[in-house]
Amino acid sequence: MQDITFANAGVVLAGSLTLPDRGAPVAGVVMVGGSGPSDRDNDTHFPPIRRHLVDAGIAVLSYDKRGVGGSSGDWLDATVDDLASDAAAALDFLRARPEVRSRAVGLFGHSEGGWVVLRTTTLRDDVPWVVTNGGPGTTPAVQDRYSLANTLRRTEGITDDEVDAALAAYDRVIEAGRRDADFAEASRLAQSPPTAFTAHAAEVDEHYWTFLKRKQDHDPVPDAMRLRCPHLAIFGAADDVVPVADSIHLFTAAACHPHRDSRATLTVEVFPGADHRVRTDGGTRLAPGYLDALTRWIIGRTGDPRA
Incomplete structure (x- = not known):
């Protein structure tokens, strides 16, 4: 080598x-x-x-x-x-x-x-x-949604309704990405109302958001x-x-x-x-x-x- x-x-x-x-x-x-x-x-x-x-x-x-x-x-x-x-x-x-x-x-x-x-x-x-x-x-948008759903379903204490609410929040953020929404709007959609997706979204900063929305529909x-x-x-x-x-x-x-x-x-x-x-x-x-x-x-x- x-x-x-x-x-x-x-x-x-x-x-x-x-x-x-x-x-x-x-x-x-x-x-x-x-x-x-x-x-x-x-x-x-x-x-x-x-x-x-x-x-x-x-x-x-x-x-x-x-x-x-x-x-x-x-x-x-x-x-x-x-x-x-x-x-x-x-x-x-x-x-x-x-x-x-x-x-x-x-x-x-x-x-x-x-x-x-x-x-x-x-x-x-x-x-x-x-x-x-x-x-x-x-x-990537479809793949990440599948991965998120599996992660949430493995999390102790999360109900099916809470998983559905988190995936709905994820879908709203993806749609925002398609509109080329800025980081502030994406953060608001991920946090309001709070769901099990909120903590995952908090790991994304503005630079990463720009990357994700550019890539999501490849x-x-x-x-x-x-x-x-x-x-x-x-x-x-x-x-x-x-x-x-x-x-x-x-x-x-x-x-x-x-x-x-x-x-x-x-x-x-x-x-x-x-x-x-x-x-x-x-x-x-x-x-x-x-x-x-x-x-x-x-x-x-x-x-x-x-x-």
């Missing part, structure tokens, strides 16, 4: 590049983290996946999001297009390495990173494959319809952050669209009992079979690195 930096659109992004100990050039993958201030390891999520991929002969590059770790800029000022452009720059950096087969480098995006890599893939015609890992097929389905390469969509069946069944339905509908490119196959893997990070046993380990399924699918589209 080595520390690397690459530039894109006025920012410098810092990351890690891990290369297999192979004599011949290998396939590669750029890993893109999830929402918030995600670093090159996406907290503790990426390292075990990285190790398995590298052991299978696949080079891995991951990087700190703008304003995180060693990267400049600020992710709160970024759009999905900005983040997609960063992923594209990472892709070009990895492809330029002599140890890597340039035409065998694809993208892996976790959660929000799924929206990002789908957008990256539609911006160019040279991405050979893309993986979304817990990547929603819905908009729809990944048009990007999925414009794909020109195979797509692997991985989910944990017990994911309480992303609506899995709805996401699979939306990705499948896009794959069945008559104008979808013939190269854009869709493979869906759902791991029973696994959470948003496709982990089981209380989030202590990746789901059985996950690493092998991911590696097998990538190698099936890049050729056996041992050959």
